[in-house]
Amino acid sequence: MSTTGEMSSDKDEKTSDSEDRFTPDPVIGKLLSCLEKESGMLLEEDLAFLNVMFNSKSLHALVNVYNKIRNGTSDKLIPVLSSSIDVLADVLEDLARKTYRLSEDGKELFQLLQKPHLQSLLNVHDVVAQKDYYPRLPEIPRDEGDEEETIKIVQLVKSNEPLGATIKKDEATGKIVIARVLHGGAADRSGLIHVGDEVVEVNNINVEGKTPNDVLTILQNSEGTITFKLVPTDGKYSIRESRVRVRAHFNYDSANDPYIPCKEAGLDFVKGDVLHIVSQDDAYWWQARKEGDRNMRAGLIPSRALQERRIVYEREQMGKNGEEALCSSVSASSSCVVTPGGNKIKKIIYDLAECDDFDREQIATYEEVAKLYPRPGIYRPIVLIGAPGVGRNELKRRLIDTDPDKYRTPTPYTTRPMRPGEENGKEYYFIPREKMEEDIEAGKFIEFGEYKGNLYGTSADSVKEIVNSGKVCILNPHFQALKMLRTPQLKPYIVYIKPPSLEALKETRGAMHARSTFDANSSRGFTEEEFEDILKSAVKIEFLYDHFFDETIVNADLASAFSQLLAAANRLETEPLWVPASWVQ
Numbered sequence: 001m002s003t004t005g006e007m008s009s010d011k012d013e014k015t016s017d018s019e020d021r022f023t024p025d026p027v028i029g030k031l032l033s034c035l036e037k038e039s040g041m042l043l044e045e046d047l048a049f050l051n052v053m054f055n056s057k058s059l060h061a062l063v064n065v066y067n068k069i070r071n072g073t074s075d076k077l078i079p080v081l082s083s084s085i086d087v088l089a090d091v092l093e094d095l096a097r098k099t100y101r102l103s104e105d106g107k108e109l110f111q112l113l114q115k116p117h118l119q120s121l122l123n124v125h126d127v128v129a130q131k132d133y134y135p136r137l138p139e140i141p142r143d144e145g146d147e148e149e150t151i152k153i154v155q156l157v158k159s160n161e162p163l164g165a166t167i168k169k170d171e172a173t174g175k176i177v178i179a180r181v182l183h184g185g186a187a188d189r190s191g192l193i194h195v196g197d198e199v200v201e202v203n204n205i206n207v208e209g210k211t212p213n214d215v216l217t218i219l220q221n222s223e224g225t226i227t228f229k230l231v232p233t234d235g236k237y238s239i240r241e242s243r244v245r246v247r248a249h250f251n252y253d254s255a256n257d258p259y260i261p262c263k264e265a266g267l268d269f270v271k272g273d274v275l276h277i278v279s280q281d282d283a284y285w286w287q288a289r290k291e292g293d294r295n296m297r298a299g300l301i302p303s304r305a306l307q308e309r310r311i312v313y314e315r316e317q318m319g320k321n322g323e324e325a326l327c328s329s330v331s332a333s334s335s336c337v338v339t340p341g342g343n344k345i346k347k348i349i350y351d352l353a354e355c356d357d358f359d360r361e362q363i364a365t366y367e368e369v370a371k372l373y374p375r376p377g378i379y380r381p382i383v384l385i386g387a388p389g390v391g392r393n394e395l396k397r398r399l400i401d402t403d404p405d406k407y408r409t410p411t412p413y414t415t416r417p418m419r420p421g422e423e424n425g426k427e428y429y430f431i432p433r434e435k436m437e438e439d440i441e442a443g444k445f446i447e448f449g450e451y452k453g454n455l456y457g458t459s460a461d462s463v464k465e466i467v468n469s470g471k472v473c474i475l476n477p478h479f480q481a482l483k484m485l486r487t488p489q490l491k492p493y494i495v496y497i498k499p500p501s502l503e504a505l506k507e508t509r510g511a512m513h514a515r516s517t518f519d520a521n522s523s524r525g526f527t528e529e530e531f532e533d534i535l536k537s538a539v540k541i542e543f544l545y546d547h548f549f550d551e552t553i554v555n556a557d558l559a560s561a562f563s564q565l566l567a568a569a570n571r572l573e574t575e576p577l578w579v580p581a582s583w584v585q
């Protein structure tokens, strides 16, 4: 195509637009004259086809457009940067750390930068700036009768880094082919090896009739440069990475996975890790990197579909072996409501829905996540979940005590009659039983229960009220309330308070230490049986809900558990954190 300056001045542009939109391009002109000269060497129909094509108005128009873009001398067409979305992330992270000190303009900017429309616009800008929009043309098919096969010779220098590709025997042809190319690995970065390429030779050794293991042995024994002779695949291959991030809800150890196609390519992770899924091309094996990991090469992880199948299979096996359902191992759970005044009222919560069997139907594998930036003036509620007696109340009260104006807990509702000296809305909101039953029925309560013939409960609206008033709402509901609370509207930060071992429980809460370390009025002693109940209940809560936990704090030493909670509360205000992707869309 022409790169001469015939389009460079405004005058020329006008001429070409107004007078003759199809001024022949000099390069096409040259091609036409060559065609005339060499006409004897071409078949008549090929000659006719090329003549029509080179004289076609649409081709000339296209070349004109192309030249205008290529030769656009104006600097404004050159992008200043091609990674504006990364800059946006840096700016957001910077602003997030300063939300308290931001001016009104700063706050507005912070909110604008989080709008999905603006982020999509910048994304599109980067795609254009990186010229990531060229159509990918399919390879020109070779004629059936072609004697010669195209062969590509690829040389890679052997280093400590794995090749980042796997091979297999093609079942239909018996040939060795490239089965998988791991994103970001040496093979992928070379841009020369693609899925489906047939391996003909490795270091001049013909691999015909050899097994994949034989080929691996050749590779392992070779030194320095490795030379592959490959027959390229005709198929298409995708090179664009997906942007999907997921949180893993299970542990994965590739060394103990008998089904992974290539152990060396596996990516191990633990529950809670955030993974960047770079390719979902294969239905069973995705390619992923750990978020924040500097290793460019992606690894193989089981796909959602594969993992779900495995869990279903494991459950079936458990059922066949007659293993006891976990949910039946713990009896009805009890909890306490602490009034704002500090008095505790023992009550039974959710005694009607004692069994959580339905929860186990959920199969937690991966959850798509996105970063949520702190929003000035709107704080995520902190929800403390744990076995009754593990210390959620103690921790909540300590947090409120650090700044009672900032941390608030909702005032509970009750149907019991008001006592002398009590004020409506202080210790409780007092409401008639019929009204409370109606509201419970309408799903307005995140938790409720009955004690000595009176209903007690916490309403969802009272949580929203605290959030909307710019305070940090802190809650310690029954664990079953999680399903009501974990919504895109409330965006709670869920902290699981985990009991330490039985020995540590006895040591920290036993006879000598049974008195409350915070407030003598709310002290409580524990029997050995109660300690065991705490541990059993914890196992159940973890089994049912651990995929909801944003953080786990082991409450052995109270001071250290509390400082972890305080750190989490500060983090919420200053750092972007991963949340379900649907919460930020």
Ligand SMILES: Nc1ncnc2c1ncn2[C@@H]1O[C@H](COP(=O)(O)OP(=O)(O)OP(=O)(O)O)[C@@H](O)[C@H]1O
Binding pocket: 334, 335, 336, 386, 387, 388, 389, 390, 391, 392, 393, 394, 395, 476, 508, 509, 513, 514, 515, 516, 517, 518, 522, 523, 524, 525, 555, 556, 557, 558, 559, 561
């Ligand atoms: N780490 C700890 N070391 C010693 N004592 C503790 C610790 N954590 C909590 N406690 C004490 O254990 C008792 C029970 O704690 P708390 O009332 O906070 O439990 P809870 O999880 O709110 O349970 P419930 O819902 O039954 O009230 C309290 O007396 C508290 O002071």
